[in-house]
Amino acid sequence: GAVVSQHPSRVICKSGTSVKIECRSLDFQATTMFWYRQFPKQSLMLMATSNEGSKATYEQGVEKDKFLINHASLTLSTLTVTSAHPEDSSFYICSARESIRTVPSYGYTFGSGTRLTVV
Amino acid sequence: GESVGLHLPTLSVQEGDNSIINCAYSNSASDYFIWYKQESGKGPQFIIDIRSNMDKRQGQRVTVLLNKTVKHLSLQIAATQPGDSAVYLCAERAYGSSNTGKLIFGQGTTLQVKP
Numbered sequence: 450g451a452v453v454s455q456h457p458s459r460v461i462c463k464s465g466t467s468v469k470i471e472c473r474s475l476d477f478q479a480t481t482m483f484w485y486r487q488f489p490k491q492s493l494m495l496m497a498t499s500n501e502g503s504k505a506t507y508e509q510g511v512e513k514d515k516f517l518i519n520h521a522s523l524t525l526s527t528l529t530v531t532s533a534h535p536e537d538s539s540f541y542i543c544s545a546r547e548s549i550r551t552v553p554s555y556g557y558t559f560g561s562g563t564r565l566t567v568v
Numbered sequence: 569g570e571s572v573g574l575h576l577p578t579l580s581v582q583e584g585d586n587s588i589i590n591c592a593y594s595n596s597a598s599d600y601f602i603w604y605k606q607e608s609g610k611g612p613q614f615i616i617d618i619r620s621n622m623d624k625r626q627g628q629r630v631t632v633l634l635n636k637t638v639k640h641l642s643l644q645i646a647a648t649q650p651g652d653s654a655v656y657l658c659a660e661r662a663y664g665s666s667n668t669g670k671l672i673f674g675q676g677t678t679l680q681v682k683p
Contacts, residue, residue: 455611481668490575492657492676493612498668506668542611546669557602557671559611 451477453545455560462533462567470528470563472543477556479545482526484518487540487562499526533567540564576655578678587645587681591658591674596639598660602671603632603643606655615643615656641674653681 452475462468472482480501485493497513499505499520507513515537517529526545530537541563547556581587593601599620604612616627618634618641625632631644641658658674 453611483670485673490678492576493673495670495672498670500668540609544671557614559604559613561611562609564609 451545451547451556451558453543453558453560455543455563457563458561459564460566462565464534464567465532467529467531468533468565470530470541470543470565472526472528472545472560474524474545474547474558477545477547478523479526479547480523481546482520483544483546484516484526484528485542485544487542489540493542496528530565533565535567538565538567576676576678578680580680580682581648583648583650583681583683585648587643587648587652587679589643589645589656589677589679591641591643591677593639593641593658593660593674594672595660595662596636598662600661600663601632601634601641602659602661603630603641604657604659605652606657606676608654612657645679648679648681650681650683653679655679 454473456471482499484496486496487493495508496511497505497507497518499518501520501523505518520526543560602617603615605615606612616630616632618625618632623634629646633642655678657676659671
């Protein structure tokens, strides 16, 4: 089945530094990837949609200069949290959508998430 | 970090009972809906899906019901087991000319199964 690998699973960084999170589709091509953020005991909140070879589309209220998204290939998207602050601490999850729909779930496959802690 | 968003409600059921988890979705143009199970510290796992041209779909021990009139989705789990304890998330996909098929998640519910 479709597998999405997300790394790192956990990261601790100092305030003011940048952190990069990778999302890879291992056995399929993903023209579209999605980045979500999840606070404790809350649902997933969509941050942005990234399409291979073009600029990401950010949801309202998400700072594009702070959350840099790059989707350079059909199997890799990265999210870079720049100048991280403690309020950026959260669980970040990516989802990759297959170029060719397969069952189940129209090809939406999720990564295992990255726990970011900014100290 | 914390946000000012809503905290997940909790449903507590006895092992062996049936569970019903509800979700209100927001967009009447949504054409596809998915239920996910999320265990602590992990990404969402697909449970069952339903298209907007259906009102019911059954899987193994699970049933999804869709009421488009009131924009309501429910997940029924039969004979709930301790391993079903997790967060359950509903998601909708809105399609339109300006849309890329992004999934928007509803509030979610924490299911606790008592042995």
